[in-house]
Each structure stands twice: as structure tokens, then as C-alpha cells.
Amino acid sequence: MRPRRANSREKILAAAADVAREAGPGSLSLEAVASRAGVSKGGLLYNFPTKAKLMQGLVESYLSDFQKALEARAAEAGHESVLSAYIKLSADDCEQPKPSASWMFSAIAEDPDFLTPIKAFKRQLFQRLKEETDDLGSLLVCFLAIEGMRSMNLFDSDVLSEEERALLVASLLKIAG
Amino acid sequence: MRPRRANSREKILAAAADVAREAGPGSLSLEAVASRAGVSKGGLLYNFPTKAKLMQGLVESYLSDFQKALEARAAEAGHESVLSAYIKLSADDCEQPKPSASWMFSAIAEDPDFLTPIKAFKRQLFQRLKEETDDLGSLLVCFLAIEGMRSMNLFDSDVLSEEERALLVASLLKIAG
DNA sequence: TTGACAAGACCGTCCAGCCGGTACAGTAAG
DNA sequence: CTTACTGTACCGGCTGGACGGTCTTGTCAA
Structure with missing residues (x-):
């Protein structure tokens, strides 16, 4: 081994x-x-x-890292909700100027099904967040805005400035309550 | 000719x-x-x-179609803002169960620089939206949430239900004012 | 010595781009 | 009208190169 x-x-x-x-x-x-x-x-x-196994390994390690990081954040003192933890984690992830997950595009090119576990993970996360709040509208806005932030980072779009991203995160945390 | x-x-x-x-x-x-x-x-x-020229053509036609659709929406009666038009247009785009822009992944695989015009377009759009409002925080939330919705559609993630997406759009329109 | 593991030459496949051909419309001289 | 010529639009076989995956050979720790 x-x-x-x-x-x-x-x-x-x-x-x-x-x-x-x-x-x-x-x-x-x-x-x-x-x-x-x-x-x-x-x-x-x-x-x-196989190349497919490599892609699969990439996805699995990405997901387990993410899960670990989220759990760690959620366990930290001062977090009133998993949503806040998710927002902060994503904000930090998007600090890095270089997208760390470009391999996802390779995986999609290889076979779009490689993203299935990621989709499942997101569904699960969303479910968990839904159970936490009674304001579904606000949750949706926050969740999708984070998604947008992550996708911008993934595509290496430098549309937002540093201050704008900070303001965005602050606004989201305010909405999240 | x-x-x-x-x-x-x-x-x-x-x-x-x-x-x-x-x-x-x-x-x-x-x-x-x-x-x-x-x-x-x-x-x-x-x-x-060249294959590159084909990708370029895809990007250009995508962008000009989008621009035209946005202009048409913005010109419609009953739209108080470009942001509202953008929200509604994106909502309609994401109605289609099948992502219409998977070719973007091919373009990225070919050369990430093919997306440069799209990034520029988005920057320009964001600029235009900024000039329209004085509440930057709300604009950021809306803009990124739309981005998130579009990215979910692009990745063919069926995380949100029909009703949830409708609620999201309603919430965004409310925030947009 | 042995067996778990690494090395890299090798093979089949796939694909972008090239090139020599075909068909046809327009034009213009005879 | 006809023949010859020109440029446009399109066809499809070919090839050179890249890549994924296999196979044989090498190597080192126990």
C-alpha cells in the first residue's frame, strides 16, 4: 500500500x-x-x-477537502450558521487570484458525468442550508451569489475589484443574518 | 459574398x-x-x-445575440432598470433545461483566452449597472446571484427546483427595486 | 531472491489542417 | 449562342503529430 x-x-x-x-x-x-x-x-x-480514474481522484480529493474545510469553519466559535461559514470559506477561496480548480474543465471535456458527485454535494449542502433557515428567498440569493463568486473565480474573471468583493461578502453575511 | x-x-x-x-x-x-x-x-x-476561428465565431455570435436580447428587453415598456431586464433575460435563458453554451468548455479547453471578450463584455455590463444605481451592495448581490444562476445552468446542475428559481428571481427583482 | 513498483519505448486511434479536385455562376470575346 | 476563362463555394482523402494506454524491462527494499 x-x-x-x-x-x-x-x-x-x-x-x-x-x-x-x-x-x-x-x-x-x-x-x-x-x-x-x-x-x-x-x-x-x-x-x-486510466485518465478517467485520475479525474475521479481529482473530484474526490476536491470534495473531501472542501467538506473538511467547511466542517472546520462551521465548528469555529462565532459562527451562528453553516451559511455564514460557507460564505466566509468561499470568500477566502476566492481570495486566490489563480483559480485552483481549472482541472474541472478538463474533467468536463473528458466526460461531463465526472461532475455528478459535485452536483450531488451541492444539492446536499443546499438541503442542509434550507433546514437551517426559514427565509428561503434570502438563502437562495446568498447561495446563488456565492455560486456566482466561485464561478467567476473559476473562469478567472476579474470583473470585481478587491473592495467590491469585500462589500459583496459583507452584504451576504448581512442577508444571511 | x-x-x-x-x-x-x-x-x-x-x-x-x-x-x-x-x-x-x-x-x-x-x-x-x-x-x-x-x-x-x-x-x-x-x-x-481554423478550429480557433470557429470558437471565435461562436463567442462573437453568442455575444451579439446576448447584446441584442438585452437591448430589446431594456427597451420594453415596464422595465425601470437595465438590471431588471438582465435578471428577467437570465431567468428566461435558464428556463431551458439544456445548457445552450456548452461549447464554452470546448473553447476553454482549446485556449482560455477565447473567453476574454466575454469577460470584457461582463465588465462593461457591470459598469453600466453600477452607473444606474447608488446601492452598490445590492447590485453586487444581484449581479453575482445571476452569475450563479447562469453558471448552474451552464454546468447543468439541477440543484434548484422550478419554484425555487422563481422565488429567487422574485427576490432578486425585489432587491433590484 | 523476490515482488512491489517505476521507467519509457511502443502501438493504435483520433483529429486538425492541407490539398487536389468538382460544380457552378458570371463574364466576355468570337 | 457558344466557348473559354475566372472566382466562389464546397468536397473528401491524406498525413503528420499528439495522446491514451500497454508491455517489457529495470530497480530497490525487505
Whole structure:
């Protein structure tokens, strides 16, 4: 089970995300990823027998990281709601000027179904948020606005300035109550 | 200047969007588009000398269609603001169960820079909306929420029900004033 | 020695772009 | 009217290259 030198799996996953971000989602080839990860193509295929498995791994690690981060935020003192935690987490995620999830585009190009777990996750999150509030209208606005913020970051759209994003987050937190 | 039988250019553009939507953004090959458009590969290459030019054409026609639709909405009686027009237009766009712009993913895979005109367009639109209101916070929330709605439609995420989307739109229109 | 794992040459497939051809409309000289 | 010529619109086979995935060989820790 244990890799010989280090944890190749995670190195490969990180390398894949890097390649997609820096060389563009269309340039995510197995060779590029292997090279970036300091691993041979054979080594990569040993860990991920197929490109599809690699994509799947990307999605799974993304989701588990997100879940962990959200849980951590929600458990922090001073958060009156999961929605607030989600807003703040997303705000921080979107601080990074570089989109960290360009690999999603590669995954979609490979097969749109790779996003199914992400959709399911979002549905589940939305459900959880719905149970928390009785003002569905406000929740919808907040939830979609966060979605919009995340999508802008994903597409690397620098439409909003730093101050505008801060104001947006403040407004959302106010709406969230 | 005039095409002999019909307007191949538009047929090809429509075919490309169809292929991306139905076969997936990763399957947008020139042959597939040509076949779908009822045109040979050579004919396609005659109209769009390069795949890049095809993508560019897709972006341009998308943008000009959008601009036209927005202008039409804004000119309609009963619209007190461009923001309201934008909200309603986006709501209608997202009515369609099938995302009409999957080709964007193909374009990104080809080269992320293809989206530059779209980003510029959005910046311009946001600027215009800013000049229209004095409540920047509300505008930000609305603008981003619409962005979120559009992105959900693009990713074909059926997280929201019909009623929820209607409620969202109503809430946004209320915020927009 | 052995077996878990890595290396990279290799193969089949797919696709963008090229190129030589075809069909036809217009024009204009004979 | 006819023949010859020109430019436009389109066709489809070909090829060179890239990429995913396999296979054989190498290597190192136990």
C-alpha cells in the first residue's frame, strides 16, 4: 500500500491541478502530469490506471477537502450558521487570484458525468442550508451569489475589484443574518 | 459574398453548439460539426479556416445575440432598470433545461483566452449597472446571484427546483427595486 | 531472491489542417 | 449562342503529430 519514496498519489493529484491551471485545461495530458509530478508515465498509470480514474481522484480529493474545510469553519466559535461559514470559506477561496480548480474543465471535456458527485454535494449542502433557515428567498440569493463568486473565480474573471468583493461578502453575511 | 445555397456559416455555428451540448464539449471535432451541419470538412474549413476561428465565431455570435436580447428587453415598456431586464433575460435563458453554451468548455479547453471578450463584455455590463444605481451592495448581490444562476445552468446542475428559481428571481427583482 | 513498483519505448486511434479536385455562376470575346 | 476563362463555394482523402494506454524491462527494499 505504502509508496516507496513519498505519497505519489497526492503529488500526482497536485501536479494535475497545477498543469491544468498553468498550461490550460486542454493541455492536461498524462505525460504532462507525470512530468510535473516527477514521476514516469508508467508510474502515473500505476497509481491511476486510466485518465478517467485520475479525474475521479481529482473530484474526490476536491470534495473531501472542501467538506473538511467547511466542517472546520462551521465548528469555529462565532459562527451562528453553516451559511455564514460557507460564505466566509468561499470568500477566502476566492481570495486566490489563480483559480485552483481549472482541472474541472478538463474533467468536463473528458466526460461531463465526472461532475455528478459535485452536483450531488451541492444539492446536499443546499438541503442542509434550507433546514437551517426559514427565509428561503434570502438563502437562495446568498447561495446563488456565492455560486456566482466561485464561478467567476473559476473562469478567472476579474470583473470585481478587491473592495467590491469585500462589500459583496459583507452584504451576504448581512442577508444571511 | 453571398453563399450559394444557404448561410453555411450560421448552420455551422448552430451545429457546433448542438454537438457540444449533445455529444459533450470534449467531442467537438471538426468532422462532427461538419457532419452535423450537413457540410463536408472541407466546406467547414472554407468558412472557418481554423478550429480557433470557429470558437471565435461562436463567442462573437453568442455575444451579439446576448447584446441584442438585452437591448430589446431594456427597451420594453415596464422595465425601470437595465438590471431588471438582465435578471428577467437570465431567468428566461435558464428556463431551458439544456445548457445552450456548452461549447464554452470546448473553447476553454482549446485556449482560455477565447473567453476574454466575454469577460470584457461582463465588465462593461457591470459598469453600466453600477452607473444606474447608488446601492452598490445590492447590485453586487444581484449581479453575482445571476452569475450563479447562469453558471448552474451552464454546468447543468439541477440543484434548484422550478419554484425555487422563481422565488429567487422574485427576490432578486425585489432587491433590484 | 523476490515482488512491489517505476521507467519509457511502443502501438493504435483520433483529429486538425492541407490539398487536389468538382460544380457552378458570371463574364466576355468570337 | 457558344466557348473559354475566372472566382466562389464546397468536397473528401491524406498525413503528420499528439495522446491514451500497454508491455517489457529495470530497480530497490525487505
